[in-house]
Amino acid sequence: MADLPDKSSAFIDWYLAVVEAAGLSDKRYPVKGMNVWTPYGFLARRQLDRVMSREIEATASRPVEFPTLIPANEFQKEGEHIKGFDAQVFWVTKGGSTELDMPLALRPTSETAIYPVFALWVRSHRDLPLNVYQIVNTFRYETKTTRPFLRVREIHFFEEHTCQVDEAAADARVRSNLEAFAKMAHSLALPFVPVRRPEWDKFPGAYYSVALDIPIGGVRTLQIGSIHHYQENFSKPYGISYETPEGNRKPVQQTTFGLSERLIGALLAVHGDAKGAVFPSEIAPYQIVIVPISGKGADGMDAFIGGLATRLQDRGLRCWVDRSEDRPGAKYYKWETAGVPLRLEIGPRESAAGTVTAVDRLGRKGSIGPTDLEAGIVRKLSEFDEELRKRALATFQQSFATATTLEELRNSKHVRVVPWCGTEACGHAIETAIDGSLLGVPESDLPIAVPAPGLCVACHSTGPTKWALAGQPL
Numbered sequence: 001m002a003d004l005p006d007k008s009s010a011f012i013d014w015y016l017a018v019v020e021a022a023g024l025s026d027k028r029y030p031v032k033g034m035n036v037w038t039p040y041g042f043l044a045r046r047q048l049d050r051v052m053s054r055e056i057e058a059t060a061s062r063p064v065e066f067p068t069l070i071p072a073n074e075f076q077k078e079g080e081h082i083k084g085f086d087a088q089v090f091w092v093t094k095g096g097s098t099e100l101d102m103p104l105a106l107r108p109t110s111e112t113a114i115y116p117v118f119a120l121w122v123r124s125h126r127d128l129p130l131n132v133y134q135i136v137n138t139f140r141y142e143t144k145t146t147r148p149f150l151r152v153r154e155i156h157f158f159e160e161h162t163c164q165v166d167e168a169a170a171d172a173r174v175r176s177n178l179e180a181f182a183k184m185a186h187s188l189a190l191p192f193v194p195v196r197r198p199e200w201d202k203f204p205g206a207y208y209s210v211a212l213d214i215p216i217g218g219v220r221t222l223q224i225g226s227i228h229h230y231q232e233n234f235s236k237p238y239g240i241s242y243e244t245p246e247g248n249r250k251p252v253q254q255t256t257f258g259l260s261e262r263l264i265g266a267l268l269a270v271h272g273d274a275k276g277a278v279f280p281s282e283i284a285p286y287q288i289v290i291v292p293i294s295g296k297g298a299d300g301m302d303a304f305i306g307g308l309a310t311r312l313q314d315r316g317l318r319c320w321v322d323r324s325e326d327r328p329g330a331k332y333y334k335w336e337t338a339g340v341p342l343r344l345e346i347g348p349r350e351s352a353a354g355t356v357t358a359v360d361r362l363g364r365k366g367s368i369g370p371t372d373l374e375a376g377i378v379r380k381l382s383e384f385d386e387e388l389r390k391r392a393l394a395t396f397q398q399s400f401a402t403a404t405t406l407e408e409l410r411n412s413k414h415v416r417v418v419p420w421c422g423t424e425a426c427g428h429a430i431e432t433a434i435d436g437s438l439l440g441v442p443e444s445d446l447p448i449a450v451p452a453p454g455l456c457v458a459c460h461s462t463g464p465t466k467w468a469l470a471g472q473p474l
């Protein structure tokens, strides 16, 4: 089996090779950018869906599912939004051989599917807040090069849509989404920075947009999600209004929160290494793989392995026993490439003693048992997650550096933290210098310790500046 390309010098080649070697997606389906979820990839996606659902439902959001097709007249009600998506929409124009009276859009995102119905659901202030989410596939006619999980034309998508009583409540919902995402990110061992996008880069139709960004090596960044405050930009054209306690009608204030299968790509990009994928245990399709090592005196080994696997599954752990014909070495290689957090090697000696040899995906080896065997395995998994988080955080912090001159931006080997006066002209000067984007101003503490920001990196104005982030989004 060939070595993977080098992650730091050939990131995209490495990434594509890892997706392939780990068996997460099959891109040979005959529609560009529409890939097949393999069994292993689907199991990872199911865990991701579980974590997203759990954390959003903990903030009083409820699941819904709206239809995939959106009538053209509804799709075109909000001007900015349609301008932003027009070029990316797949249209259904025929039913059989009959031209449809009203063309139907395959949803690129679901505002225009959901809001005509929100207008029916929201009548009075007692109906607010209305917080719902769905996990569905969306479709975008992507013209750039497609990459599994990172940029595809059929996207496995999480979207929360809410209606709030006023602007302050909508702001509070944005905060609540950020807190919910922080919990998801903890499960994913994924350090991130929430960044308020500049005016010229916000979501089509949004009042403001907060993107969730991660560094993925050098100047490169990856947007792994976004939260938007719409104010009344959609509720007015869609007629979503409520009766106040005083008997007046007011448009609702709206927010959305979007995540996608890109999070799986982010896990590969952040945690993966020269051996392949590395999954945190919450998302790993299998958390534990047992590799039997047969030899002399193997009587009873099968029963020991079967019993242990059952007890681990009874504890809710995802455990796979690799009984294939491959040699143990080939199995180690396969499951390391696939990113399984913990491998248990069990031979005649281990089974006789009631122990296992455990090797985690970070290469740390030890013996567990015979007493408290299952508890010891669970402990090993949580130690693995802690170490993965620690390593990811260290890499995250090393990914940022300040730049106080345009020259430093031009020679960037990091995502840059720059003092910015807030004007669009200076924003574009920063973008030209780094040959990328001004990501915006962080909504949380900066990822690295910095002094108060000095003069704007572009215009050197003596007016107030803020630290902003600049990088090259993938």
Ligand code: ZN
Pocket (backbone or CB within 6 Å): 420, 421, 422, 423, 426, 456, 457, 458, 459, 460, 461
């Ligand atoms: Zn400036």
